[in-house]
Amino acid sequence: MKNEERNEIQNLQQVNQPYDYLIVGGGMVAAYAVQGIREYDKMGSIGVVSTDMDVPYTRPALTKKLWTDDEFTQDQVPLDTEENGVELKLETAVTEINRDQKTVRLDDGSILSYDKLLLATGSEPIEIEGPDDDRAIFFRSWEDYRKLRAYSGNNNHIIVVGGGYIGTELAAGLIQNETRVTFVYPEEVLGEKQFPEEITKEYEQPFREAGVQMMNGKRAESYRKDGDKIIVTLDDGQEIEGDALVSGLGVSPRTDLAEESGLKVDDGVIVDQYLRTSDPNIYAAGDIATYPDEILGSNRIEHVDHARNSGETVGKVMAGSDEPYTYTPYFYSVVFDISWKAIGTLDSGLETMIDEVGEGKVVYYLKDNKPAGILLWNVEADLDEVRSILDNPPSDPSQLKGAIQEKED
Incomplete structure (x- = not known):
């Protein structure tokens, strides 16, 4: 028996459990991907391998509500991913992907096999x-x-x-x-x-x-x-x-695993409109994914709205949906009495046009006389209207005045 054959048999013997869906990373992308999978596949086996010591949780609360809302407690932080019949492997790292055998090796030496693999490794702080x-x-x-x-x-x-x-x-x-x-x-x-x-x-x-x-x-x-x-x-x-x-x-995307396995990487892991990587059985979403945004072009976003929506979409796609990821995410922050949301590019080096709306402001960031980004500053407005303006801007920027109005209560 050749050494290669012997090693292959040995590897197969080390496989602990095959998964229909295996997710690397235990953040919000993983939690919402599980929800997306379960919309299309109620029974398929799902494994989540996470270096985190905690079950998937809502990350924004860590810098927002847990400090400012006395009624929001740590009991509300977990996302209840386990209720969807998921096997969680916490404080565990994937060290290698074998694309030919459709397996991953863990840091304890064990090997898991997959039918569909999702990379949701997120980012690491600088x-x-x-x-x-x-x-x-x-x-x-x-x-x-x-x-x-x-x-x-x-x-x-x-x-x-x-x-x-x-x-x-x-x-x-x-x-x-x-x-x-x-x-x-x-x-x-x-x-x-x-x-x-x-x-x-x-x-x-x-x-x-x-x-x-x-x-x-x-x-x-x-x-x-x-x-x-x-x-x-x-x-x-x-x-x-x-x-x-x-x-x-700031953070840097954890793309090492994807690079080492030979997937296409450029700033992030390159994916198509279905969040598929250059390997048709491997997907990527969230912070690490560079995806084709219908409005903003090739894009990589490190914000929770993208994590939620790309996670849910990729879960559905892995389980059989033909729904592409067409959503353009927003990002936001809350400090003291200031609340702001934005879509697109916020760069003070661009020409800006400020529109007073109620007690707040709408800021248009103009590039080549077209809005490249829109900031809602203490304004609650319809984000789909914001997306529509970015997608189909008026020919004259002066027409942006009054284009976005505050939502009625």
Whole structure:
């Protein structure tokens, strides 16, 4: 018997269980993919392999409601994925995909086989140089929330790094929970890369009024431990001492597994309108998928609305649906009394047109005299109207005035 044949037989003997649907990643994409599968296939076997220690959960609550809504508790965070007859393998990593044999190898050496495979590996946070320590939190998971919650309150001092979604929401949430906050971000004015000047002034003001120490125009270079404290060193040499550090410096898509298995990758895993990769039996959705958006073109989005909708669609497709992914997702944030939603490109370097709507604003980001992105600033409007304008914009940008109105209660 040849060595190759012997190895193949040995591999087959190691297969623990075949799955009709195997999902790599245990985030919101996985949870909604399971729901999509079950709409078309009530009985097919589903396995979910996740490096997370928790069952799939609603990620936005970790930076929003758990800090600002006393009636929202951690009991409401799980997404009840197990109720759909799913076998969950937590704190487990897939180390290799064998596309020819349609198997994956786990970090414990065991092998699982699949009929359809979904890659939903999400993203990993960008880190600052420093030692491993529970007080240095690169925020991404429910466990990160629990760590941060343990260090917050009691007038403790938390250093928040990064002026994006995670940083702004956590800085706002922490200051509202009896915590002293120093907020380090590279922009001279918070949000200046995304928002026009008129908006950034409104955005930064409530942080200052709430007592957040704003360290604008600064970057965190590294951190170190000092007893029971964390010392953060800034790019100008200044040092800040805190009880903990929480960082939201952005994320990078976890595409290593796809690349190593030979799938087409360019920024993200390349998929078609059915969220299929270059292998017809392997799909990708959520943060890692670069997909053809009908309005925005080739796109990769790291936001929850995309996770939900791409997850549900890919689940249906894997189970037999011929429904393509035609949805253009929105993204949003809530800090203090400010709520905003957007679709498309938010780049303050573009020409902007601001329309006063009720007590809020609609901002149109213009490229070649056409809207490339639309921001709803404290405006509750029909998002399908926003998509329609992006898809079929007027020939004259002045006609955008009054095009979007606030929803009636």
